[in-house]
Amino acid sequence: MNPAIPDILTSLDFVLIEFTLEFQEPFDLDEARMLRLRRDLRSAALLTLGEDESFSALFDPPLAEDPVALKRYQRPGPSFVLRPDPRRCGYYDSGDCLQMTVLFWGRGIQFIRHFAQTMQTLGKSGLNRGEGCYDLLQVDARELSGNAICLWSGGGWPERFAPPVASVAWWLDSLAVLDSRAVLEFVTPARLLSAGRPLFRPTFAxxxxxxxxxxxxMVHAHCGGADIVPDPRVLQEIAQGVEVLSNDLLWRDWRTLESEKGAQEIGGVSGRLELCGAGLAEIGWLLRLGSLLHLGKGAAYGAGCYRLDS
Structure with missing residues (x-):
C-alpha cells in the first residue's frame, strides 16, 4: 500500500449503487434539474421513512457531542453522494431510462434499502417540482471493476441489502499515485463560500x-468518529508547496433563484487546475477522497464533483 495512505483507511468502506429509472412522461433533464434534487428527495424520504433513525442517518446526521470535535469539524453532510454525469442530461421520452449513481459512505451503507424505497416514492411525484415521474426498475451495486450486481428488480423489498463494499484503502491503492503532476477538473460547479462570500476564482491554496x-x-461523522488527520497543519503546509501550472477556474451561473426580492443567479466554480510538485504524492490520497465526496454547498446532491487525472 502507498505509505502516504493512513492506516485508518483500511477500515473505511463505500458502495456505489446504480438506480435505473424509467420515465412515465417526457422530461427534459438539464444541469439545473440534475443538481436540484435536495428538496424533492427529502420530501419523498419523509413520506417513506418518517423522521426515524434511517432518515437522520441518511439526510441529517447529528452534530458531534464532543465539544472539541464540534469545533474542529464542519456540520456533517448526508451519508450519500449523488454522482452526476452531465453526459446523461437531455430530453427523455416516456419509456426512456436513466441510470443514476449514488455513493453510500461508511454508516450510510446499512441504509441503502431505505434510500431505494425513497427513490421509488420520488418516482410518483417526479424528479423536479412535479415533473419527471418515473418507475424504479432496478437497483444494482456497481463493483469497482465495472461489474453490476442486481440487488432488486421489482416486487417486495428485502430486509436489507448486502452489496459488495469497497475498501477506501484498496480503492486508493488501485489508482495511480499523484507523484509529480495532476489535473483537477470540476465536472459540476462548486459553490464555495469563505466568510459568507463566494470564491469566484479560487487557487489551489x-x-x-x-x-x-x-x-x-465525512469520515468522523459516518465512520465511527475516526480522526483521519490528527494534525491538519502538516497537510496544509504540504499543500502550500504544490505548484499551479495553470488555473482556468471560473465562476459560472447555472440556475436562477426566484424570490420576493427578485431573481438571483446561483452559480459555482467550473474549469480545471494543472498541478505539479513532490507534495502531490503526500496529499494525493486526500484529493482522491475529495473526488468521491465532492465540495461545497449541495455536495451530497451532485454539486462540486471533480475528477483527478495524473
Missing part, C-alpha cells in the same frame, strides 16, 4: 482547506 474539511468531517 483556496481549494485545499475545503477538501480537507469535507473529507475529515
Amino acid at each position: 483556496n481549494l485545499f482547506p475545503f477538501i480537507l474539511r469535507r473529507v475529515s468531517s
Whole structure:
C-alpha cells in the first residue's frame, strides 16, 4: 500500500449503487434539474421513512457531542453522494431510462434499502417540482471493476441489502499515485463560500482547506468518529508547496433563484487546475477522497464533483 495512505483507511468502506429509472412522461433533464434534487428527495424520504433513525442517518446526521470535535469539524453532510454525469442530461421520452449513481459512505451503507424505497416514492411525484415521474426498475451495486450486481428488480423489498463494499484503502491503492503532476477538473460547479462570500476564482491554496474539511468531517461523522488527520497543519503546509501550472477556474451561473426580492443567479466554480510538485504524492490520497465526496454547498446532491487525472 502507498505509505502516504493512513492506516485508518483500511477500515473505511463505500458502495456505489446504480438506480435505473424509467420515465412515465417526457422530461427534459438539464444541469439545473440534475443538481436540484435536495428538496424533492427529502420530501419523498419523509413520506417513506418518517423522521426515524434511517432518515437522520441518511439526510441529517447529528452534530458531534464532543465539544472539541464540534469545533474542529464542519456540520456533517448526508451519508450519500449523488454522482452526476452531465453526459446523461437531455430530453427523455416516456419509456426512456436513466441510470443514476449514488455513493453510500461508511454508516450510510446499512441504509441503502431505505434510500431505494425513497427513490421509488420520488418516482410518483417526479424528479423536479412535479415533473419527471418515473418507475424504479432496478437497483444494482456497481463493483469497482465495472461489474453490476442486481440487488432488486421489482416486487417486495428485502430486509436489507448486502452489496459488495469497497475498501477506501484498496480503492486508493488501485489508482495511480499523484507523484509529480495532476489535473483537477470540476465536472459540476462548486459553490464555495469563505466568510459568507463566494470564491469566484479560487487557487489551489483556496481549494485545499475545503477538501480537507469535507473529507475529515465525512469520515468522523459516518465512520465511527475516526480522526483521519490528527494534525491538519502538516497537510496544509504540504499543500502550500504544490505548484499551479495553470488555473482556468471560473465562476459560472447555472440556475436562477426566484424570490420576493427578485431573481438571483446561483452559480459555482467550473474549469480545471494543472498541478505539479513532490507534495502531490503526500496529499494525493486526500484529493482522491475529495473526488468521491465532492465540495461545497449541495455536495451530497451532485454539486462540486471533480475528477483527478495524473
